[in-house]
Amino acid sequence: MxxxxxxxxxxxxxxxxxxxxxxxxxxxxxxxxxxxxxxxxxxxxxxxxxxxxxxxxxxxxxxxxxxxxxxxxxxxxxGIGRSFQLTSTFARQTAFQNIRSVVLSRRGIRFNMWRRVDNLGDITNETDEILKKLNLFNERNFPASALSYGKNRSLEFGMAIASDPDxxxxxxxxxxxxRDETHDAVNLIRNLSExxxxxxxxxxxxxxxxxxxxxxxxxxxxxxxxxxxxxxxxxxxxxxxxxxxxxx
Ligand SMILES: Nc1ncnc2c1ncn2[C@@H]1O[C@H](COP(=O)(O)OP(=O)(O)O)[C@@H](O)[C@H]1O
Ligand SMILES: [Mg+2]
The missing domain is CATH 3.40.50.300 (P-loop containing nucleotide triphosphate hydrolases)
Known part of the structure; x- marks a missing residue:
């Protein structure tokens, strides 16, 4: 089809x-x-x-x-809102917060509820799993602005994947x-788009x-x-x- x-x-x-x-x-x-x-x-x-x-x-x-x-x-x-192109990261938010915002919106959790869900374990776990796949777990608490260019692109890609689009x-x-960043990014895209x-x-x-x-x-x-x-x-x-x- x-x-x-x-x-x-x-x-x-x-x-x-x-x-x-x-x-x-x-x-x-x-x-x-x-x-x-x-x-x-x-x-x-x-x-x-x-x-x-x-x-x-x-x-x-x-x-x-x-x-x-x-x-x-x-x-x-x-119902086609789940297709997307790369969104840019929020520079002042951490890698964790950037990914979590997508996980939250996919689960239909609204902006004004974020505070209350801050400690929800499964959201944190899912976000951390994605960060691990992206090789960004060590940079979890870095603001996006502090990441290298390549890591920032990984984060963008992770945000795209985290919304689980069609x-x-x-x-x-x-x-x-x-060259090195390209090599890593291609491997990442290959693995995550499987x-x-x-x-x-x-x-x-x-x-x-x-x-x-x-x-x-x-x-x-x-x-x-x-x-x-x-x-x-x-x-x-x-x-x-x-x-x-x-x-x-
Ligand atoms: N906003 C625009 N206004 C006028 N011409 C454009 C614009 N964007 C792209 N073009 C022209 O359209 C053609 C295709 O561009 P583009 O789609 O960007 O190609 P690619 O992504 O394959 O490099 C090119 O000749 C480019 O100069
Ligand atoms: Mg182009």
Whole structure:
């Protein structure tokens, strides 16, 4: 079953056309990567799906709902509020508090009740379990602002996972990371997204080959190919598209 589909999406920025006839299918439980050189239209597609950009033609279907024109509020009312993109962390709150806020909201505990649930053991335990998986337990009581760039990204990813969404959407989660940080982040994303549905948008091919079940390649706003990582790796058109890229 497809949990997410785009059907014949076209998008232009005030006349500058950047997406042409994009039809993408994401099956429930698959990790689907959308890759392509800089400027290919990846982030635009991401924002058409979930970020409020309205395509000039085509539809976005999520769990059989047409969400093309949906506002975030409407997405929530449709019961689609559990899909998300990375939220930023709250700089002054600790790693623990950042994760706990998501655990609390998933459990429907309202802001004004936080004080009273402060000591609730199971919320604390669940939050700590997530921190351990993120390798952030030692930094549990550090404010997010005191974490390294890579640890901050881990925390953001943890916040996304903690909401237990039906669809995880990530736009270049390793952008700006060092080699080591990227390596760690990819392992983390691989472990935490096991069995979940994920769309990961990525510029770096190496990152996605170890993560994705299926890959769609965008180039100049069009889909160049969709297939298993091995097929994409050996696709000459895809190689040419990346070779033609000047920026690394
Ligand atoms: N807000 C914008 N206004 C006008 N053009 C934009 C805007 N955002 C992106 N673009 C253009 O749209 C094309 C696709 O950009 P983008 O979706 O960011 O690509 P990618 O994420 O693959 O690097 C590029 O040519 C870019 O310059
Ligand atoms: Mg982008």
């Amino acid at each position: 497809n949990i997410l589909e785009t059907r014949g999406i076209y998008f232009d920025y005030k006349g500058l056309e950047v997406l042409f006839d994009i039809s993408l299918q994401v099956e429930k439980g698959e990790r689907h990567a959308v890759i392509g050189p800089n400027g290919a239209g990846k982030t635009t597609l991401f924002n058409v799906i979930i970020g409020g950009l309205i395509p000039s033609r085509g539809k976005v279907i999520f769990k059989e709902h047409d969400i093309t024109h949906a506002t975030p509020h409407e997405l929530f009312r449709h 669809l995880i959407m990530l736009d270049e989660p390793t952008a700006g990371m060092s 069995g979940k549905t994920m769309v990961i948008i990525e510029h770096d091919m190496d990152v996605v080959f170890s993560l994705a079940d299926r890959i769609t390649v965008l180039h100049h706003g069009e889909i160049l190919a969709t297939g298993a990582p091995e097929d994409i790796k050996n696709n000459q058109q895809v190689r040419d598209a990346y070779l033609g890229e000047t920026e690394v």
